[in-house]
Amino acid sequence: MELIINLLINGLATGMLIFLLAAGLTLIFGLMDVLNFAHGGLFAWGAFSGVWFYGLTNSFTVAIIGAILTGIVLGFITEKLIITPVYGNHIQQILITLGFMIVLSEMLKVVFGPNQIAAKTPPLLSGSWEIGDVIIIKYRLFIILVGILVFGIFQFILKRTKIGLIVRAGVMNKEMVQALGINIKQVFLYVFMVGAALAALGGVLMAPYSGVIYAEMGMEFAILAFIVVVIGGMGSFPGSLLAAILVGLAGSFMAYYVPALSLAVNMMLMAIVLIFRPQGLFTAKG
Amino acid sequence: MSILLKVDNIHTHIGQYHILQGVSFEAKEGEVSVLLGRNGAGKTTTLKTIMGLTPATSGTVTFLNEGITKNATHHIASNGIGYVPEDQGIFGALTVEENLKVAMRKENDAARERQEYVLKLFPDLKKYWKKEGGHLSGGQKQMLSMARAFINDSKLLLIDEPSKGLAPVVIEKVMEAIIEMKKQTTIILVEQNFIMASRIGDTYTLIDDGETVQSGQMSELIQNEELKRQYLGIG
Amino acid sequence: MKLEPILKTENLTIKFGGQTAVDHVNFTMPAKHFKSIIGPNGAGKTTFFNLISGELKPTEGDVFFRGESMAKYSSVERTRKGLGRSFQITNVFPNLTVIENVRLAVQSKENIRYQMFRHFTAYKDLQIQAEKLLEVVLLSNKANAIANQLSHGEKRKLEIAMLLALDTEVLLLDEPTAGMSLEEVPAILDVIKQIKQTGDKTILLIEHKMDMIMDLSDSIMVLFNGRLLADGTPKEIMDNETVQNAYLGGLYDEHLA
């Protein structure tokens, strides 16, 4: 029983991290029709900058804020420099964002050195609680809570605020949103920056969770996020949460019971979804 | 009456196609100007060009004595031009309320007043206030789209074929609404249904093959059998 | 002798959301017949074509070609069976030459599909057929031009050449003169007349220019609000009051309400 609970918590925590990455990806895809292959690079930058800020100030709060700011700045640069020139051309988008992914992850090595870096868990969040036989690692619970919080905030923004309404309307019909007097390009930029910030947040939270960070982690997690976005339905926000949890749990249980298949199971999940339900489990309504 | 919008010899390319090849006309304040012409003549593109959705490659569009040819769509809209596209452009997953809310740029008393006004004009919208736009009937979508364009302080409405695909009874309702809205604002209407066009239009502009062929008072066109036969396939 | 209909629809219907774009249309046409479809904007003409050619699946009803139900065939299979269509929007291969555009279509008709070892220029016959077709549509002088450098009217001609290359028994022509400048229209008319005169094609044409179809068509059918309003000889249609009203947009009475 305690094993199941541990695997569950583990899977949920991983799922939430993937969700943070996938949420931005799916928003950007849904609104801008851009598949950002560089998204994982922003995640890795969040992790590295967060660890760097943490080392500097010894405050995890500063680390999180620093990572989010890094994400916002990189998001701004990416949208202006990389995405804007290739709106509407899918093949170019795919090619160029992948190229930028490489630049981002190589730049990490230039700035922070080519080696793995150890990441510490902040003292307040390290350790665990024991409830009977069940050991609950504090940090994992923290990640889950942050994930739920982020999901809640975003659901609120999307459903209840004017800007959320505009984003949802933009997903359905960009031209019409402009014809109602809204600067959709501005909205694109903000959404991209927010997506990048979410990815960076995922990165900084990931660092103490895995203990080490390395440049390639961006690509590894991006693949998981792609899988999640496909399974959840491109452009669907709740879909990406559900799929992220699914992938997180599948990974966690498989890693314990059938370790050889742990990565493969996600790919198979995606392949099955793509073949039988190419639009994903949820669809962003249009 | 003053000229609200002036379109002067606009040419528009979409991709490699030269769609508009010289469209000119004027819309006077308080009037309904109708763009006529057969399928593919360039009427819809003319509206889109005014809106900045397919910007003109040459020629000028002047609105309130200000050149808006190269302006971004959202600027043009916030300057006071409302757009009702051919497919109505309803946000399907948003409710009627939300559709109107997205459009409302300033939530002040004036806007609320206008909202009250359109809800009186289209009581159906009030009835289906919480219904998703995608589940409305064709006529209701048309009404919602018109309400949405009107709700801001739009000095000019561009309405693209409001009668398209609607049942005759509904067309009648839409027509009445346009006649009512005319009291408050200026309208440019694309319409292929000539009976409808001739009943509400003050002036007409005949477009064919992307070019203005003839403009004038609607009453003149009603008499001109030759023109109607040649360009509208009627008479 | 009664001619066996080559093309037939039974209760053909399609709904988009709440709207019925094509509403229980029943029509038949005999082989080698020339029929035009008219109707105001949004009457469902192009949608009707899409249903026949298989680009869209009907909500209800079926299309029959030579008595065979087409329901299970995709648009590709229908083309191969003999239902060829042209598009309202010009739809060619933009960066290939004119002759290559046509040759691809000829290649499809000749069923040369998966041959991957011989050079394509070795297929002299394809080239000759393609050149002949360019002659038919009066485009020989542009054979080596890149397709996207053609004028709009020339592209429409190219489109027709590609359709002819498929050598299908039925030709579905969707407004071949749409968006064309006035002086280009007669050339297209000539092309269509030439095809008609060879007498071995069944042609279904969507067109707005009434004067153009009057003397070409054997019969005319009128669509209005997705419904088949009338079907008859050009003269019958011209004299039909309901049609007049529909075109004038004055139909508020019991005819359709």
Next chain:
Amino acid sequence: MKTKFQVNNGILLVLVAALAVFPFVSDSRTWTILLTQIFIFSILAMSYDILLGYTGIVSFGHAMFFGMGAYATAIMLDHFEPTLSVFFLSIAVGMVISGVISFLVGLLTLRLKSHFFAMLTLAVSGLFLVLAEKWRTLTHGNDGFTFRAPEFFKDRVMFYLLVLACLVLVYFLLRRFVSSPLGRVLIAVRENEQRTKSLGFQTLHYKVIASMVAGIVASLAGSLYAISLRFVNTSVLTMDITLDALLMTIIGGVGTLIGPIIGAGVIELAQHYLSGLAKEYPIFERWIIFFGIIYILAVIFFPRGIVGTIRHAFWKRKTNEPKVNVAPKRKELLK
């Protein structure tokens, strides 16, 4: 008078002859090895061009076919006697496996839009990478293993000549392939898939065939690569290989076949010199950044690549006539 075709072939023939005698006139071992490497990656890049340049498909999983060839050859030479016939057999085995896998993957995924396809190929090749890492009994995982190459290749020059022969053969076969009736349909798919369908071509079949041909040729490149190193590890399955192919194809010129060969030369040489420079300036250890930047700039500003740009310039000069045809005013006609 000689046709353009004959002139081009003549130039190619001279070039090939020069390359063939090169190892006999130069005793630079470095150059022999470097050129061998360029030839191998030329084959890989050409195979990628079939996908990207001729059919208009972006695959991020091309490395898996390269890896399959490499592993097929390495494993077979390791398990059996390292003879020439085993070597050739292993090439065939790699090609068959690649053909079957690309057929299955293609059939399942090529129906999807470009986004999904690119993502899915990334995922599937990731799966093969994991498989190779976990199936240690066969692959020795990430550490890889060395193996003995056939006696015949002890002499680097022999191997050089074999690879050159393969390159020439593949080039001519692929050139014939793309200019066959089937190849024309591939180009049609790239230009306008919808239209190709409406002409009655089953475009999915063509895309599957293209991905099979690309996969099989990539597998050959992988087999040769394994021999050139006499070592294999999971790096042959990584994204880097796909990126190399992508970069070479784009820099050289998509849809030209000869472009990817030039691209392979440029990239391999640059890589060679930049990693040389890295000894003095550490920033060049990260030379891949420069490639990334060049690649991004190329996608935006130089999408035709080297060969494409040259050809376009020539073509433009030849047809230097005003393209805009002024539509006659029809007002006159009305009067």
